[in-house]
Amino acid sequence: MKTLSSWMHGRTLVIAVPFAFLLVFFLLPFFIVGKISVSEMETVSFKDIVSWSDGVLSLALRFSNYVFITEDPLYFRTYLASLQYALATTLLCLAIGYPFAYFMARARPTLQPALLMLVMLPFWTSFLLRVYAWRGLLTEGGWVADLIVDLGLDQVLLSLGLIPSPGKLMHTPFSLVLGMTYTYLPFMVLPLYGNLAKMDLRLLEAAADLGATPWTAFWKITVPLSKAGIIAGSMLVFIPCVGEFVIPELLGGPETLMIGRVLWDEFFSNNDWPMASSVAVVMVLLIIVPLAIFNKYQAEAQEGR
Amino acid sequence: MKRGTSATFNRWFGRGWLGLGYLFLYLPIVALVVFSFNDSPIPNVWRGFTLKWYVALAHDSEMLAGLWLSLKIAFLTACGSVVLGTLTAFALVKYKRFAGRTLFSGMATAPLVMPEVVVGLSLLLMLVSVQRALGFPERGMLTIWFGHLLLGVAYAAVVVQARLQDLNPQLEEAAMDLGARPHQVFWLVTLPMIAQSLISAWLLTFTLSLDDVVLSAFLSGPGATTMPLVIFSRARLGLNPSVNAVATLIIVVVAIGVVAASWFIANAERKRQREMAAAVRG
Numbered sequence: 389m390k391t392l393s394s395w396m397h398g399r400t401l402v403i404a405v406p407f408a409f410l411l412v413f414f415l416l417p418f419f420i421v422g423k424i425s426v427s428e429m430e431t432v433s434f435k436d437i438v439s440w441s442d443g444v445l446s447l448a449l450r451f452s453n454y455v456f457i458t459e460d461p462l463y464f465r466t467y468l469a470s471l472q473y474a475l476a477t478t479l480l481c482l483a484i485g486y487p488f489a490y491f492m493a494r495a496r497p498t499l500q501p502a503l504l505m506l507v508m509l510p511f512w513t514s515f516l517l518r519v520y521a522w523r524g525l526l527t528e529g530g531w532v533a534d535l536i537v538d539l540g541l542d543q544v545l546l547s548l549g550l551i552p553s554p555g556k557l558m559h560t561p562f563s564l565v566l567g568m569t570y571t572y573l574p575f576m577v578l579p580l581y582g583n584l585a586k587m588d589l590r591l592l593e594a595a596a597d598l599g600a601t602p603w604t605a606f607w608k609i610t611v612p613l614s615k616a617g618i619i620a621g622s623m624l625v626f627i628p629c630v631g632e633f634v635i636p637e638l639l640g641g642p643e644t645l646m647i648g649r650v651l652w653d654e655f656f657s658n659n660d661w662p663m664a665s666s667v668a669v670v671m672v673l674l675i676i677v678p679l680a681i682f683n684k685y686q687a688e689a690q691e692g693r
Numbered sequence: 694m695k696r697g698t699s700a701t702f703n704r705w706f707g708r709g710w711l712g713l714g715y716l717f718l719y720l721p722i723v724a725l726v727v728f729s730f731n732d733s734p735i736p737n738v739w740r741g742f743t744l745k746w747y748v749a750l751a752h753d754s755e756m757l758a759g760l761w762l763s764l765k766i767a768f769l770t771a772c773g774s775v776v777l778g779t780l781t782a783f784a785l786v787k788y789k790r791f792a793g794r795t796l797f798s799g800m801a802t803a804p805l806v807m808p809e810v811v812v813g814l815s816l817l818l819m820l821v822s823v824q825r826a827l828g829f830p831e832r833g834m835l836t837i838w839f840g841h842l843l844l845g846v847a848y849a850a851v852v853v854q855a856r857l858q859d860l861n862p863q864l865e866e867a868a869m870d871l872g873a874r875p876h877q878v879f880w881l882v883t884l885p886m887i888a889q890s891l892i893s894a895w896l897l898t899f900t901l902s903l904d905d906v907v908l909s910a911f912l913s914g915p916g917a918t919t920m921p922l923v924i925f926s927r928a929r930l931g932l933n934p935s936v937n938a939v940a941t942l943i944i945v946v947v948a949i950g951v952v953a954a955s956w957f958i959a960n961a962e963r964k965r966q967r968e969m970a971a972a973v974r975g
Contacts, residue, residue, distance in 0.1 A: 398875055403791055406781040406846065410800040413843045417815035424818055488714045491707035503711070505955065510718050512896065512947045514904045516921050517940040520928045521721035524728060524737035527932065531724060531737075570717065624806060631808020634906050638928055648810045655814060655911075665818065668811045679803065686802045 559641030583617030778849025813911030832914030856890035
């Protein structure tokens with residue numbers, strides 16, 4: 389009986405400690421942001437929404453920030469641009485990452501741990517510094533900039549409207565999407581590899597025996613079976629990209645304003661905490677559906693279903 | 694014949710794709726290291742070899758102070774994240790039913806993808822509210838640690854959870870059948886088997902913390918400028934060879950650390966496999 393009660397005690401503790409930590413440091417702050425987004429700004433700080441004066445409890449909610457966000461075209465355009473850049477990055481990561489993960493998963497089994505390690509290693513070196521490195525590579529005279537100009541690829545980028553003039557690669561939509569694709573590629577490759585490496589290859593043999601070409605078998609068997617990996621990877625790339633701040637700041641330009649920067653400026657430059665909170669709340673509302681999808685697939689993947 | 698050539702083509706196409714992919718991933722790292730030794734007024738055009746940026750770094754008190762602060766925070770973050778992340782992983786893997794489990798698992802994974810500006814802003818506003826009510830904590834090392842811990846717990850939980858999922862529960866059941874108490878089962882059976890994932894989680898959260906800009910910017914106070922904040926403010930202004938020098942030093946240290954850790958982990962794993970095989974043979 390004593391063991392049972394101590395076991396129960398241990399169980400409660402194991403759950404309660406991290407649960408309380410996450411409630412206090414993750415969930416509670418969101419409610420506070422919601423509260424501040426509808427409160428009045430005073431000179432240095434914000435006003436409490438509930439006040440008690442002359443024996444009257446009054447509740448002052450101010451939705452003007454939200455009205456402003458929906459009416460001001462700058463905010464609308466910036467939210468839209470953030471979603472577009474995030475989507476472009478996700479598609480590029482998928483286009484590069486899917487074949488990459490596929491060939492990794494089909495490489496010799498003895499090689500695979502090393503290949504996997506090589507994808508993980510950049511995680512351990514500073515992301516900030518790797519993004520900074522692209523500045524050197526893309527500025528005029530840099531290795532990649534020279535290569536792109538020598539191959540004439542800047543004309544292609546120009547005709548796609550990704551760069552404003554030939555040879556100018558930095559501080560453009562091109563450098564921004566390249567930087568985000570570079571940073572988030574491992575987040576796409578890892579779940580896809582995990583998924584593709586587990587696949588039962590006998591299914592492909594069966595398809596071949598039944599007369600399917602490798603190409604048909606790939607589209608009809610491999611791709612549908614890796615759906616969970618595709619979704620998990622896409623969400624892992626898309627959601628953080630929407631609110632990305634460091635990469636647009638280092639690699640983006642004046643015309644690539646993203647919503648993370650707007651939030652940052654409202655907070656640090658304008659000192660308008662309620663406005664910054666409203667921008668954050670709208671951002672969370674935009675990503676809440678992808679977030680729910682991610683949580684579902686992540687939980688399923690973790691629970692081995 | 695045709696089948697043979699297409700198989701060869703496929704093999705080489707796969708190798709080429711992987712090769713270009715790895716080139717894409719590693720090119721910036723190589724460039725960082727190369728240009729830290731560059732003796733040229735134009736920072737991204739190679740002219741000659743020099744060590745002057747490293748000499749300058751040794752006298753760069755702002756960067757060194759930031760590095761020291763970052764190392765302290767990263768150490769504390771890694772330790773805290775591994776403890777809380779392991780508890781989180783345990784709760785999620787071992788207990789399939791408890792009140793609020795869906796909320797709990799959602800909160801444990803959401804920080805992985807939630808934009809950092811949102812997390813940073815919300816944490817800061819909460820801490821400000823707490824400070825108004827209680828008079829502490831001041832913004833500084835402690836508040837940065839809270840932020841990094843939140844991110845670190847989520848990453849550590851994923852790493853440890855993946856390992857716990859693979860464990861054979863019969864080993865723990867056997868230990869309990871032989872009379873071990875739950876805490877003995879944990880310390881003597883479970884912990885040694887998940888030790889390598891704890892080391893990976895520690896290293897991962899350490900580097901995450903050492904790297905973070907956005908959370909630190911929101912949560913830092915006067916006098917608490919971490920190294921990434923110093924690097925970020927310089928990088929915003931343009932190319933700066935002293936940043937390359939710091940980068941190279943970090944890359945070298947991390948590369949040595951990761952290679953040593955994975956060698957150690959691989960060795961321990963082989964030893965464990967051998968012992969298990971021996972135990973099965975009896």
